[in-house]
Amino acid sequence: MPHLDTCQGLLRRLIAKGDPSVIPLAERAVNEYLDVTPSGARKSGLRLIQQDVLAQRDAVVGVQRSFAETVNAYIEKKLAEE
Secondary structure (H helix, E strand, O other): OHHHHHHHHHHHHHHHHOOHHHHHHHHHHHHHHHHHOOHHHHHHHHHHHHHHHHHHHHOOOOHHHHHHHHHHHHHHHHHHHO
């Protein structure tokens, strides 16, 4: 699952920075993961990514937490579309 690991790693780094100007990069990481993942595995993979994002959110405060919440909301949107 190299694409899952790549997406999670990028999201972790972006959350750690907490820069709201790079939200589009986080969205693109999720979208690229979905683009390369077979349809039958997308939802479960998104849930794994979401669990990781929520764990990151719970470990930070301030802008990093806000960034993680924004990423989580985007993942929720994508889950609803699947």
